[in-house]
Amino acid sequence: MSTEERKDTLHYYFEKIVDPLGFKFTPDEELVDFLLEQEIKLEQSAGAPYCPCQGRTNKREHDMKIVCPCIPYHQRQFNAMKRCWCGLFVHKDVTDPDSLPQISESELRESEAGHVD
Amino acid sequence: MSDVKLYTLSTCPWCRKAKKFFSDKCVPFDYVDVDLLDGEEQDKISDEVYKISGSLQYPVVVIDDQVVTGFNPSRYEAILGLPHDEATA
Numbered sequence: 001m002s003t004e005e006r007k008d009t010l011h012y013y014f015e016k017i018v019d020p021l022g023f024k025f026t027p028d029e030e031l032v033d034f035l036l037e038q039e040i041k042l043e044q045s046a047g048a049p050y051c052p053c054q055g056r057t058n059k060r061e062h063d064m065k066i067v068c069p070c071i072p073y074h075q076r077q078f079n080a081m082k083r084c085w086c087g088l089f090v091h092k093d094v095t096d097p098d099s100l101p102q103i104s105e106s107e108l109r110e111s112e113a114g115h116v117d
Numbered sequence: 118m119s120d121v122k123l124y125t126l127s128t129c130p131w132c133r134k135a136k137k138f139f140s141d142k143c144v145p146f147d148y149v150d151v152d153l154l155d156g157e158e159q160d161k162i163s164d165e166v167y168k169i170s171g172s173l174q175y176p177v178v179v180i181d182d183q184v185v186t187g188f189n190p191s192r193y194e195a196i197l198g199l200p201h202d203e204a205t206a
Contacts, residue, residue, distance in 0.1 A: 031130060038128040052128035055151060055163055055173030062173075085174050086129070102131065102187025106171045 007036045010049060014069050014089075021071050023078075023089040026097045035088045039068055053086040080108055119197055121146035124166045124177040127153050131188035132176040138190055142199060151175070 001009070011032075015025065025032055039049035050056060054066040065073035071084055078084045082091040083100045090097050103111075121139060125132035127150040139146045151162050163173060170177045170186045178185045180196045194201055 034130055042128065053126060053131055053175050055126065055166065055175060057163065057173065087131070101189060102174075104170065104172065104174065104186035106186070 003037065003040055006040050006043075007033070010036055010039065010068075018069050018071060018089050021069075021075070022092055023069075023071060023084070024092050024094075026083070026087055026090045027095065028087070028097050031087060031097075035086055051084075051086050077103065077105055077108055118145070119181050120179075122179045123148035124162070124175060124179075125150050126175045129175050135176040135178060135188050135193075138188075138193060142197075144197060 011025070018024065035052055038052035042052065043049045046056065048063075048067045050063070051066045051068055051070055054070075056063045056066065069084070069089060071078055071089065074085065078089075079091075081100055081103050082094055083089065083097060085102065087097060087100075090100065094100065121144055123132070123135055123139070123146055125136065125148055132150075136146075136148060149162060151159060151166065154162060166175075166177050167173060169179065169184050172186065174186055176186075176188060178189075178193065180193065183196050185192045185196070191201065193199075
């Protein structure tokens with residue numbers, strides 16, 4: 001299967017997975033193309049379409065949580081950002097993905113602690 | 118002059134944007150593409166990244182003693198004392 005065919009296949013299946021989670025592909029088509037290409041390279045070299053922006057540890061418990069689409073494992077953080085970490089998916093209501101910041105887990109915890117206080 | 122170090126992945130577009138940000142601002146920086154390191158070195162640096170940022174989400178930017186996880190031009194500008202640039206925000 002060529003890279004382009006694999007991209008189409010991943011696009012088709014990913015859309016079905018993220019839709020019920022309230023996400024869609026980012027409207028930035030250039031970013032979608034680049035990220036899917038990186039995921040296919042990772043699939044070929046490491047065995048799965050891992051997130052191109054998260055590091056692997058070679059420990060199954062950790063690494064399975066960064067196989068795309070990894071939204072279910074990071075839902076709190078990604079809902080706060082309205083996007084996933086690499087930006088391949090955004091909340092369905094997002095039209096301007098460039099305006100969405102990346103918020104780290106530690107920043108999120110600090111911000112939530114601030115709200116409690 | 119601030120000491121700037123970037124931990125990045127060669128596959129990550131936000132890591133590329135972070136490198137471009139510092140290049141465009143003429144701020145000298147060191148970087149390491151963690152995924153391109155050999156096995157043992159990669160494990161060592163990944164451990165270092167986890168210790169300083171609490172995750173393995175990239176890019177991780179260290180400016181002097183401050184750690185910013187993610188591509189966040191406004192934070193970089195604030196820490197470096199640079200004027201806010203809407204074009205890079």
